[in-house]
Amino acid sequence: MSLSASGLRWENLRYSIPLPKKAAAEARARAAVDPTDSTLEKSETGNVQTSDSGIDAGMRHILRGISGEVRRGEMVAILGASGAGKTTALNALSTRIGKTGELGGTITFDGKPRNPASWKRTVGYVEQDDQLFGLLSVRETIEYAASLRLPAKLFSEADKQARVDTTIKSLRLEKAQHTRIGTPGARGVSGGERKRTSIAVELVSDVSLLMLDEPTSGLDAFAAANAIELLKNISRERQIAVLMTIHQPSFAVLSLFDKISLLARGAVYYNGPPHIAEAWFESLGYGTPKGVSPPDHYITMAEAFEKTPEAEARVLGLLSAWAERGEAFVASYEKDYPASSSIDGHSPSNTIDAKRDVEQHAGAERDQASWPTPWHKELAILTHRVWLQLIRDKSVLFAGIGQTVALCIFIGFAYFRLGNSQSDVLARVGALFIVPVNAAFAVTFATYAPFPLERSIIIRERSGGQYRTTSAYLAKMLVTLPSTVVSTIVYYIVIYWMIGFRAGAGPFFIWIGITQLQVLSAIGQGFAIGCAVPSITLAGVLAPLVNVVAMLFGSSLLPLSSIPPWFIWLHWISPLSYSFAALAQNEFGGDRTFECSAGAAQCYRTGADVLAQYDLQRFGIGACAGFLVLLSSAYFILGYIGLRFGGHPRFRYA
Numbered sequence: 001m002s003l004s005a006s007g008l009r010w011e012n013l014r015y016s017i018p019l020p021k022k023a024a025a026e027a028r029a030r031a032a033v034d035p036t037d038s039t040l041e042k043s044e045t046g047n048v049q050t051s052d053s054g055i056d057a058g059m060r061h062i063l064r065g066i067s068g069e070v071r072r073g074e075m076v077a078i079l080g081a082s083g084a085g086k087t088t089a090l091n092a093l094s095t096r097i098g099k100t101g102e103l104g105g106t107i108t109f110d111g112k113p114r115n116p117a118s119w120k121r122t123v124g125y126v127e128q129d130d131q132l133f134g135l136l137s138v139r140e141t142i143e144y145a146a147s148l149r150l151p152a153k154l155f156s157e158a159d160k161q162a163r164v165d166t167t168i169k170s171l172r173l174e175k176a177q178h179t180r181i182g183t184p185g186a187r188g189v190s191g192g193e194r195k196r197t198s199i200a201v202e203l204v205s206d207v208s209l210l211m212l213d214e215p216t217s218g219l220d221a222f223a224a225a226n227a228i229e230l231l232k233n234i235s236r237e238r239q240i241a242v243l244m245t246i247h248q249p250s251f252a253v254l255s256l257f258d259k260i261s262l263l264a265r266g267a268v269y270y271n272g273p274p275h276i277a278e279a280w281f282e283s284l285g286y287g288t289p290k291g292v293s294p295p296d297h298y299i300t301m302a303e304a305f306e307k308t309p310e311a312e313a314r315v316l317g318l319l320s321a322w323a324e325r326g327e328a329f330v331a332s333y334e335k336d337y338p339a340s341s342s343i344d345g346h347s348p349s350n351t352i353d354a355k356r357d358v359e360q361h362a363g364a365e366r367d368q369a370s371w372p373t374p375w376h377k378e379l380a381i382l383t384h385r386v387w388l389q390l391i392r393d394k395s396v397l398f399a400g401i402g403q404t405v406a407l408c409i410f411i412g413f414a415y416f417r418l419g420n421s422q423s424d425v426l427a428r429v430g431a432l433f434i435v436p437v438n439a440a441f442a443v444t445f446a447t448y449a450p451f452p453l454e455r456s457i458i459i460r461e462r463s464g465g466q467y468r469t470t471s472a473y474l475a476k477m478l479v480t481l482p483s484t485v486v487s488t489i490v491y492y493i494v495i496y497w498m499i500g501f502r503a504g505a506g507p508f509f510i511w512i513g514i515t516q517l518q519v520l521s522a523i524g525q526g527f528a529i530g531c532a533v534p535s536i537t538l539a540g541v542l543a544p545l546v547n548v549v550a551m552l553f554g555s556s557l558l559p560l561s562s563i564p565p566w567f568i569w570l571h572w573i574s575p576l577s578y579s580f581a582a583l584a585q586n587e588f589g590g591d592r593t594f595e596c597s598a599g600a601a602q603c604y605r606t607g608a609d610v611l612a613q614y615d616l617q618r619f620g621i622g623a624c625a626g627f628l629v630l631l632s633s634a635y636f637i638l639g640y641i642g643l644r645f646g647g648h649p650r651f652r653y654a
Ligand SMILES: Nc1ncnc2c1ncn2[C@@H]1O[C@H](COP(=O)(O)OP(=O)(O)OP(=O)(O)O)[C@@H](O)[C@H]1O
Pocket: 017, 062, 080, 081, 082, 083, 084, 085, 086, 087, 088, 089, 098, 247
């Protein structure tokens, strides 16, 4: 194969994963019965062909020595049946491959090994699922990407806007640019527009290589052809190398690629221009029958769907024929029939100011190891984006108002205007506990709910080296903290007067202060759970568990003296222990007295009696507030660690 130094090139790429013990033992047993079952035969070119499902010596071989290249200005597709290894190949090339498997072979970009310092800003990766914020418009989505990805040193605000306009135009998103992406509850742009927005988010920056995992999946034939045609134009105009996996393209779409790489069982059985594929397969006696779509034929004939010895022989024949003489065939065909639409000599169009672009690109190469935007600017951009989504999410606003009204009605009227009788003393203790418990539940749940989606978007964006975790995390905190305080404070003010807690400005402000610290710890819990747990289902299991345990060990339900010694630490790490104690001291402190009817067996005559009975004076109100701040900080730190390491994009270069 004649390989140029420009663009991405891979040689003898291999990837194997260890099998679970049981599967490995079964494979060994099968191999003992039929030695051909797991024999790997290496061809002269290093490509590996196999007669089995790819199991050998406790390893499953998913990629077996594949080679290929995509040059700048070219568009190449990796094709194959389901399970052929397309996604694994793309993942290995883009560094998104798992750490558990063994990776071998050589991968270079522009003739050099991929440089970890600059790679993530060299390559744009479009995932199969479009992870975008549904409440932002197409244009806003691309603008945020431009603001975060284009180096501030090289692009003024006007330059960035110009780049956004160009990108919108080149992806034909003009009409949809002001439409929101859409959420499950509110329809937005079409599937094709959504996909083109995902592509635009990558292309708005100076990437030299664009990788796409099945960009046409879920699109109709017209939208699919449209997207691929646009990508082809962009690869030409901007001299970007475009590599994608694609599932069952139409013949028209197939013809748009400069090269296709056909995979079966993790090995290549054709790699070259699409128009030569037919000649190659014809030379093997497998030309496309009349009335059958060539891409469908190329893919299905390399799968032994029929499960017959003939089908198996056909697949193996295709694999070994390519390994033996495929590249020579393509080279001689290209020599005899040079393609009319060769990309050689193609120069970038004026769509983007080419000269300035080249200069900027050179600057960007030098600067790629550093972050594109200063930290404070990153923080401002990300905070603005979180804020915009918050104010647009009317469901959160209405749910918050509805919740406040409902809680005021139920809790407020259940404990309405408590007096000084003995039963009212007990009711006051109950109210002092239930109000912070309610904050813990309602706030924690509302806080962690959006995290799983945001986390996957943050991973995608951080994979492109767009910003630091600290700025993303702090931006979320800067919006969540004040908005939650504002939305909960009304409830605490109203409920205080409805229940009839101790009158006076001092007790009132202490009440507000402590309940807000309880809210702070609940937000912290929401951050910790949302950032550390990747799925909403898991978070939904964990959050109630954490809250119920905190409630059990941090309340009067289980007096301190009754808690088993090995669980006592749960009392000290429960925020409710401190908020309940502080609120009780606020309510029952001073010289408060209660009615006690003559002849009553037991009475709380003073507030001090209540505090002594429930053992609520170990720490003063100030110390309790301090512990609440400490616990909240610990939760926020846990959340940061969860996002920093759990939500960290993983790159594997070797
Ligand atoms: N980490 C892994 N552990 C176990 N098996 C794996 C792993 N990664 C890939 N495989 C297996 O390797 C084979 C190739 O997977 P891959 O996802 O690359 O296929 P594909 O060609 O992209 O298929 P599809 O079109 O269905 O997405 C599949 O059989 C898959 O089950």
